[in-house]
Amino acid sequence: MSTSNPQPEEGLQETFLTHLFELRDRLIRSIGALLVIFLGLVYWAPDIFHLFAKPLLDALPNGGKMIVTDVTGSFFVPMKVTMLVAFLIALPVIMYQMWAFIAPGLYTHEKRLVFPIVSSSYILFLIGMAFAYFIVFPTVFKFMAAYNAPLGADMATDIDKYLSFAMTTFLAFGITFEVPVVVVVLVKLGMVRIAKLKEIRPYVIVGAFIIAAIVTPPDVLSQLLLAVPLCILYELGILVARYYEPKLDPEDAEEAKP
Template structure:
């Protein structure tokens, strides 16, 4: 690896950051016209369970304008992720050894895919259950009229919770490869992980048992998947040593 002056690295970092921001803004500009439709798509899991004639509300004067903008900006960030990841990789790759590149590149790609999978799991499977439960337990005479800004905050929180949960295999693999924990220690910690998964689910999700199970069970299964993948990754090196 060739060492370069700090100023060169700072200029390279600035260039990469500018390209990342430019990519997000270009996609945002392309999607801006459909901001309302994009928010409606995000709100559909709740809108589908609202009683006939009910709708969402905006308690802030500027919310009808800014909330769809926030959602569109989030979508623009997700759509431009390939460009963002490329810029990150182009910046760090020259400083990595060949074996580090072989490990980090698949982990980086897997992290993004798993996070997006967690968001999709929340949107298509968890949200209908959660909002259906909340609609069912709404007392008679109470209108379920959710503020669009608070709905966005709730949805983003759930997206982050499930996205991070789906990163468990990557965390397990990294900890194992760094020598922090062995495969045997990971297997012995299985019972603690199961209990911890349900505790985390009880804190993060709404107070219905089904949605808590829908977070805790994938967390546990993904932990098991991380153990399996760690064993597969370690096998070639173990055979080579033998």
Template sequence: MSDTRSPDPQDPQDESQQETFISHLVELRQRLVKAVAGIILVFVSLVYWAPVIFNLFAAPLMESLPKGGKMIVTDVTGSFFVPMKVTLLVAFLIALPWVLYQVWQFVAPGLYQHEKRLILPLVSSSYFLFLCGVAFAYFLVFPTVFHFMAHYNAPLGAEMSTDIDKYLSFAMTTFLAFGITFEVPVVVIVLVRFGVVELEKLKQIRPYVIVGAFIIAAIVTPPDVLSQLLLAVPLVALYELGLLLARFVGRPSPEATASGETQPD
């Protein structure tokens, strides 16, 4: 029969486990407070320039509008809260290394040495690639799509005036889509490194990945072929890059895993 006894408060082992659990919760709370405080500090530092930040954020659309075109506000508080939301987004991106550092400080004591050596480069490259995806969307996708839509509306006699809240929603979705897309090489490397999927298997499913890339692009981008290609083609290219880099990243040998250097600190 299985042992179904309840924890004994007098058992030193149970008491030690409870103290360890509580100490982890306290440390997690401290790390969360520090992470949020870092974001708030950056946000407060940027609040004064919120209108300037929003103008930079909206520049790709404004430059594509016909002469005299402008954005509109359909919500009473939209002109205040939308720039604040954009500023908060920028503050989060700036403070993200600090947030990741707090996460690292919390999980590092429970990691093996070889995992520590791997995770730090992966986190750094993930942050860099996410910023690259956001920059790709801002500097290439936005001008291309907005220019296409503005000229598409002209023959219809329709005036293109976008609400700033809807523009924020569209931009956030696009940033997130391209930011995640640029994480594909990291995902491929992690899958191969930890033995979840063999590299040869990832090569074999290449045709399915290509089809999936276009399906994902059709779902998360505006309903035009150009914007879908701008997401699907980089997604496939980044998958190929991940396959290429994964050749140089092998699984840790059993000898290394069994050695003392792979034990948690």
């Protein structure tokens, strides 16, 4: 008469449930941090939106203003902007909760690699957004306002359309400024050599201008403001990756020579 032994299955089930409960708790903490910051900022939502729209407002001609074409736009658009700001402020807490969840399953060398990658990604994303806000927005809006003047057209942008444009631009420049991190990670993991990155440089430049033409407004100025930093950041990534490139074995080094 055979007897079954359900202990291994029970152990696996308990481990799975333990991880599931931990994930739930960390999601609750992340969402809680986001809501607390949002509720702390919501009183100043109109002021936050005014600061958010300042590059466009400064570029409008005398008497120009933003408009609302949706009945609920004047309420929900500032709320969305405030939620975006709250998310950016809460992002270190959210990233820490993610880190604390996956850290027990990582090796020591992986832990040493993940923290600088995550922190530098966050900082570079913020720098990309700041570049868009302080450099790209004023330049593009002033150019468009000057272009509208000879046409006799009044520049009055709907706040919801402006939010959509700004979010797309922030995302494009935030991701663009992650290029050095991507290059360093690819080199560190041995997926590509620095010599290969230099070899494909012309294709990267062409690709940068293609990406800029897709994600930016259809004017040459804004495309240059994205493509040029993308190329510069690619070169910066190559420079930093020199310190992380794994050493090749003598036999592999001989094979890698042209």
